[in-house]
Structure formats: structure tokens, C-alpha cells
Amino acid sequence: MSKILELNAITKKFGGLVANENVSFDVEEGEIVGVVGPNGAGKTTLFNSISGAFLPTSGTITFNGKDITNLPAHECAKIGIGRTFQIPQSLNEMTVWENVIVGALCHTSNMNEAMHKVNEVLELCGMEKFRDMLAGKLNVAQKKRLEIARAMATDPKLLLLDETMAGLTATERKEAVDLIHKINSMGVAILTIEHNMDVVMSVSNRVVVLVSGRLLMVGSPQEVVSNPEVISAYLGGGSKDESDE
């Protein structure tokens, strides 16, 4: 299998604050990799560097064999990196359908083609019934789903999911896990930030553990949960369950 994403010694500083320090790991094609770590560990910052929202202070990012370290966010989206936001960034004054079509227009200017894509994606995400609703009227779970739908409409090869399950009920979480599996079975590699350990265990092929900006370990879910360092980092860093966001 070839690597779709390679991070090489990524460091990101905000002034004196080091949010990511020397983080290196990679994601294989078609793989689901979980990213865990206590609050403020630098998970979202890492996603921002990968998706081009931030420029890393140092280190390199390679996507599909191409150096994308300095690529701006919109170019990253064009070459196949889709992302969701931890705090949903829905376009509240637009309908669900419109939110998704702006994603679908990423690779075409033809409205008919884009509309076709929207239907596909809305069905995939089970959001057809909301298509004419204003995104601002959706609840958190639906907004998180819309984030995924919008990103999926851009036809990503790699999907970055930032806590798409936080604040969801058990049933909603189960639906979301199913959706992640469905998306993955379409050949999309997924990097997902998740606090709920059950979810991480059940979806991830491998898990990356970040603590205070540094990579603590990469391994299979079993390896990660049985690692004493991980356990102490979680307890020391303040464990987090799905109820707080």
C-alpha cells in the first residue's frame, strides 16, 4: 500500500506556545487513523496545518507524493483533502442543499453535474429530508453531519474529521460510525480526532496519540489503550468524556 499522507517533523508555534512539536507519522491509502490526546494537545492545530489553514513553522507535509507544506487551504481542497471543523462552520443563511453544492462545485462549473453530486452525497449522509432547511436551523448533530456532507461533496481522497462525534447521543454516534465506515469503504482515507475511546477502538486501523503537542505513540488501538504512558497522560491531562465539548 502506498502512503497518502506523510507528516515529517511538523512543528507549529503560536508565538512562544508550541502547539505541535516534531510530529511525524503517515496515513496509508484507504486507512482510518484515529488521533487522540487531551484538550489542548494540538490535534486541531495539526489538522489546520495539513489542510492548509495554517502554515507549519517547520517540517514538511506530503500528500500523494506531492509536497503540500505551503499549499493554501483552497488548493488542498482541490487536490483531495476534505475537512470538517470542530465547531461546525455551516453556512447558516444557506440551505442544506446549498451548503453541499458549494462543495460539489469544487471540481466542476456545471450546475447539473454538481446537483447530481449533491443528491448522491445527501443520500450517503442521510440528509435528504433536510435539503431545503436553512443550515442555521439544524441541531449540533445535524450540523456535524452537514460538515461531513459538504466535505464529501468535494470528492476527497483523504478526509479529516475533527470531533464529529462530540456532543452526539449514543444512537447518533452509532449512525456516525456507520457513515465513517461507509465513506471509508468508498476508498477514502480518514484521519479522525476523537475523544470517545470506544469509537476510536471500533473505527481506527491505527491510533496516533498526541500529548502537549508531541507525538507520544502510534499503534494499533489495542497497543494504545494498553500503553501505561497513554493512560497516565490521559489521567494527568484530565480525561475527557463525550459529554464535554
Next chain:
Amino acid sequence: MKAIFGDMNKKQVILLVVLLAFAVIAPQIFTSLFVRNLLILIVIWSILGMGWNVMGGYCGQVSNGHSMYYGLGAYSVGLTLQYFKLSPWIAIPFGMCLAACFAWVIGKPILRLKGHAFAICTMALAECMRYICVNLKFTNGAKGVSMFNKSLNSVLYLQFKDSRIYYYLFLVIMLIVLALIKVLSKRKFFYYLRTIRGNEDAAASVGIDVSKYKIRAYMLSAALVSLGGSLYAQYMLYFDPASMMTLNVSMMIVLVAVMGGIGTVLGPILGAVIIECLSEYTRSFLGKFGGLDMVLYGVLVIIIVLFLPGGLLTLPSKIRDWRSRKNTGVAK
């Protein structure tokens, strides 16, 4: 045709046809100079409002300095006539291109600013432009430009005695602009602009080059406002920077779009009808009380902003809401 009327229901099409028919016969019904003048101003201000709306409404970047493009449009017909005897048929599109180029050049730096900073910056730029035009010899300074010339061919130089000809010509141009906006509103370009207005991070995450699309919107917006300025100059056959390039004009352009319904296709036209009627009638009835017209005007704007933040276009749905609330109240 389908792109223009495709998404309208029968009722809306009929309403549109009736309004259009009224617009066509209006100057035949109203023979007074006052009303005919008003009709022409409405058409011109509709174009200005639609132009501003591309940038301020759809793209969400509020410019308080669009009077500079209004002036630019006027100068491009006025000065090319004065120096080169150029026909407005060429000068108008030339002015639109010039405005777009100008918007591109200054858009690069100023579009990095957001919200209020952008609004204030555009305001300052428009003021600078006015000072420049007032002080340059090339632009005839504060004296302005006089375009009237009896010996010119009236069709080639768009100088007519009968104001109805201006009206019909401008109405056709306005309808073309309207059709353009209507078509674009269902295209990638405008969807992207609305996405940028909604959330720039989200826009970038779906592959939208935010600064590129902002510049494009600004260019189109400038070109349309320049068109409006050219038409105004062509109609008045005289203009000066002190009447065209003021903050007052910039704010009126904003108001037309905001009052009618920001970011909507028909909002600016409705806004132009209301604002122009208001300002012309208040000026003629209350103007002699020194500024009373502006007071009334201000009060109206405050009322609309407070109670109808979506503009007058949202009035029917607001009334419906209010009625249904009242009905359910009675049912209880």
C-alpha cells in the same frame, strides 16, 4: 429564458409581467417632468443598487465608497466626449472596463481588510478620488463636465430632448443587468460569493480561492456602478464631483440595496423605487424646511433596519408570520 424564469412559479411570473407592463406605460400615464425624471432616476439607481449588491450583498463585503465608480462612469463618458468626441456607445463599456481594472488594482490590497476596516477604507478612498477630481485640471476641477452639444447626432451621442427615450433605453439596460444577476445567482460564481459571505474558512475548505472571488465580485460590482454613473451623466448632460462623488451618494447606494433586500435579485430595484420616491418627494415638499427631508429619511431607515433587517422584500413573509401568530393566539 429558462435560466431566468426557470425557478419562478406562475404567480411570480404574472406579477413580473404586470410590473414590467406598468414600467413600460408609466411615462405615458405620467406626463409631468417631475415624475418622468423620477422614473429615470429609479432605473439608474436600480442599476447602482444591483451593482453594489454583488459585492455588499452576495459577497458580504460592505463598501461605503462606491460613489467613486459612479463618478468614474460619469467621467468616462464626459471626458472622452470632451477630448476625443467619443460616442458613449464606446465610452460606456470603456468606463466599465476601466472601473473593473481600477477595482482589480485597489482590490488587491484593500480586500485583505475585513468588515468595518474594509468599509472605512473604501470610504476614505472615495473621498480621495473626489479631492483628486476637484483639483485636477484634466477633469475640469470643481466646475465639472458639461456634455450638452446641440450639433451632435442624438442617437450616436445619446443626447435626446424627449426624456422618454432615455427612460426606455435605460430600462432596457437595467433589464439586461437584472437578467444577468438573475442568471448568475444560480451559478457557481454567486454560490461561491455567498459562501464567502457566510464563512471564509468554510469557503477555503471546499476549494474556494477567497481572495480571487472577492476581487472578481468587486470588479463586477464596480463595472455595474460605473454603468449607472455613465447613464446618469448621459441623462443630465452635466455633472460635477461635488454632486456625484460624495459620501452621501455612497451611502445612498448602500441604502438602496439594504432597504430592498440585501443579497436578493429584486431587492435593489424595490429599494430604488422606495428611496428615489422618498427622496424626490421629501425634497420637493420638505426641502424648503432645510434638512427636514433628511430627518424623515433617517427615521425611515432606522425603522426598516430595526423591524425588517432583511429589507422590504421580507415584508410579506413578516406579515404572514405575524398573522399566523395572531391566529394561533386567538385559537388558544
